[in-house]
Amino acid sequence: MNGIVDRGSQLTFGGAVRRFAEEVGSEGPIAVQGARTRWSAGGALKDDGSVRQVNAPTGIVQYKPDEMTIRVGAGTSVADLDQATAEAGQRSALPDRGGTVGGALAVGENDRDVLGRGTVRSAVLQVSYISSEGKIVSGGGPTVKNVSGFDLPRLMVGSLGTLGCLAEVIIRTNPIPPTSQWFRSTADPFDLYDALLAPSAILWDGTATWVHLEGHGADVAAEAARANAMGPIEPVGEPPSPPGPQRWSLTPAGLRSVDTVIDGPFLASIGVGVVWAVTPQPPRGLTQPVQSIHDRMKILFDPTGRLNPGRNPAQK
């Protein structure tokens, strides 16, 4: 367990985190790399050759299935996280796209099954990161419920490593449902979303619909029967792959007219608003007051601008 002492008040850290803090240090531009699966998110790294690229600590530090929490190094692959939790019949909200836990949090995008798994931002209970000044800073807490102090974990999710270098995190886990089945349907996806109690995902490409049902076997069967009554369904192994690498963020209601907004093929997540497409979403921009808060946040957390230069959370 890396010499970790779980003493309940202020955190203590093993050698890997302390070494990472030394490596990040307090001077010179630095970029944390995960598996580089989303390396260009928020813009290219601004590197004149002086940017040091470092890797966060890896490995499961402590897994408590009966607390539904797992503490891991940020450099741990999501696949390793999934494997560890699956052995205890659990999973997390983090999407596995071949990347790391820290990368998934830094980018902040939710899993395709977000309706069933929950959001990434709600899954992060505690973060420990290396500050621009080279110090180990923590926020949040190890319990599943906590309102002690300001919410640094949520600030870090989606911040692209521009406010601190994630070192170690505690993630909430949940039981894996006993039954999980995808279905292909001919029914209207919006009607399906209204009719079904709690689908884990409903995907739509403008013609066909795919529904992911999870839960107790009898419940899945009952929901499938309800779906079938709205248009014939058939079980399938997996839904189709996204038609392109681009990820749009629309409102659930906006998906009704998605074909007028996005050119070319798309795959829309009904009830959520994420759409995968070939063409990129135009920049969305921030309001002036929100931009001002972003600017101040960056200056306060990274006064010398050394953390992940070039990346902008507003341009994900």
Place this chain on the structure above:
Amino acid sequence: MSVLSSINKNIRDRLAGRGATVTAHAVADERLVEDLRSALAPDRVRMDSVGRSLHAKDASVFKGGVAGPTCYPTSTAEVQAIMRISHHHGRAIVPRGAGTGLAGGAIPLGAPVVIAMTKMNEILEVDIDNRVAWVEPGVVNLDLTRYLTPMGFHFAPDPSSQQVCTIGGNVANNSGGPHCLAYGVTNAHVQAMEVVLPDGSVTMLGGLDAEPAGLDLRGVFIGSEGTLGITTKVAVAITKNRPAVKTLLLSFDSVSDAANTVSGIIAAGIVPAALEVMDHKITVAVENYVNAGYPRDAAAVLLAEVDGMEAGIAIDAGRIEEIGLANGATDVRTAKDDEERALLWKGRKTAFGAIAQLAPDYYLHDTVVPRSELANVLVKVYEIADRHDLVVMNVFHAGDGNLHPLLLFDARDEGVMDRVHAAGGEIVQASLDAGGVLSGEHGVGVEKQGYMGKLFSDDDMDHQDRLRKAFDPTCRANPGKVIPIGHSCADIQALRRVPTGVWG
């Protein structure tokens, strides 16, 4: 000096920058009131002693602070005007909902302008397609759920105070409630908010789209206890009502058996909608109060609720019963209909009202411990209360490990507050020692400020302060809360910027 008088003296010192006596007829800056009255209707800015004393405290045990002018805005534009006028006059502001907070978060420090949001209480729109309801912050939590119920939806966070607490207060405190075990606390149920920032600018945080651009400022604003600005409109997520519900009442011969059952249920991979435990004393008090059918002879009861679809919840309810029996449950009863279920919940949610028959005062604590430590920490809680010669009752969100020890006392007893606060401090320490945190749903306010250093390092708190300053560089919004006072210079300045004459 007793611990309580020390805390209260500390509040007063912060109010005045010295240990001044506060008089009721204090006169604040007349121009400030004039400006506020010209921006709002004159009758919606109160400066009389009754109006101000009404807003001097919240539902916590702490003595009140001193409110400056108290405003009752009815629109975002008015909130913005109040913020700008206060800013112009160098005065801090404190937003306020129903005043049900238990950590002193709404206590006005430094004679700030109090902004009471209770008149902004309209449910503006239910947007089924986007699964949100747009509401003003003064909407009462339960009113929203009652409004949504005929449409097949509800607002998931359900604090015990839900009959009176407001959505704005829920946002400020990131409120929970019994059913947050499966559904999550307020942060998971707010999509977007219109806010007035401390500099008077108005903006939307978050959005109805799937993954709004930029930092999750919506997420960090929720639970910030009014220190980052004021919410004027909220898009809350609405949750589909479940077609089937089962509520089980399990009785035990010991609190430890009940706690171990809770751990066992979660360990078995079941996440019920709610898992609530009440010990013997509170169960008897509740039963005397509402006659809900709780057993008077049990050392503890566990209220377990599962919801979802018929077949699945039958399986889960069966397993919960098995786990309960394996952990020594002496009786397992299932509510036979909605009426019985409602009565059981009425008992649980009015538990704090039931205390009145036993003692005139109580101090409700709020800490979280790992579920597996529940039984051990509860033993310590009883030991601590015994040692300080106090009656303690335990009623808590067991599934989340969220303890709510209730210390009963009569404030007229000489020296009792010393014992109450000494016991409270030891309960917090015992929770932290077990790997827990300071607060699960009440927040830090002024109550837990002194304990922040036990959970966080100076560097941790420094970064929390940076987060706050990105929103409020000069700490004008609810100064003197959450982060210990010595860790925020701007806070001290804001509190010292009290106009001459206020202190009488």
